[in-house]
Amino acid sequence: MAPNTRFYRYLALGCHTLLIVWIIAWQFFLNKTLTYSPIFITLVYLVPLLLPYKGVIQGKPYTHAWANFVVLFYLMHGCTVAYAVPEERWYAAIEILLCVGMFVGCSAFARKRGRELGLGLKKLKQVMQEEKAHFEQGE
Template sequence: MAPETRNYRYLALVCHTLLIAWIVIWQFLLTTTHAYSLVFIAIMYVVPILLPYKGVIQGKPYTHAWANFVVLFYLMHGCTVAYAVPAERWYAGIEILLCTGMFIGCAAFARKRGRELGLGIIKLKEEMKQEKAYFENRK
């Protein structure tokens, strides 16, 4: 693995781990009034971010790619809270920062590692050449 790819992997892993910890701390320790039960909060806030965690720890490019879809939920949550709840604006700022770091790390790692492993999508021009050569050689 190239050093730059490894750095993006570490960025994704560290931000993912810190985001999990931050969500738990924020929702269970820092927020004093809960509109929902703690079980519902755990299911809605903690479980989704845990789903891609095993693949991120293992360094799987595909998991890093789809983890970005999960982290967008937390980015939306952070932006909404930052706008709507002035008392928790700093908490939301930390969430937004961690989400941004995780998103950048996951996207860059998935792209770079996928290319290193030869998992990239070939360009249409290249595919057309391959098909043309295949059908010309078949005759």
């Protein structure tokens, strides 16, 4: 693995881990008013982050790619709280920062590692040439 790729892997893994820790700290310890039950908080706030965590730890490019869809939920949450709840604006800012770090790390790692492993998508022009050659052979 190239050093540049490794950097993005650790950026994604570090921000993902810190985001999990931050959500736990924020929702269970820093939040003054518990408006939801602990089970609801765990299911809605933690479980989605834990789903791709094993693949991110293992360094799988595909998991890094789809983990970006998960982190967008937390980015929306952070932006909404930053706008709507002035008392928790700094908590939301930390969440947004971790989300951006995870998104950049996951995106760059998935792209770079995928190219290193030869997992990239073919260009449309190349696919069309291959299909044309395949169908012309059959005639």
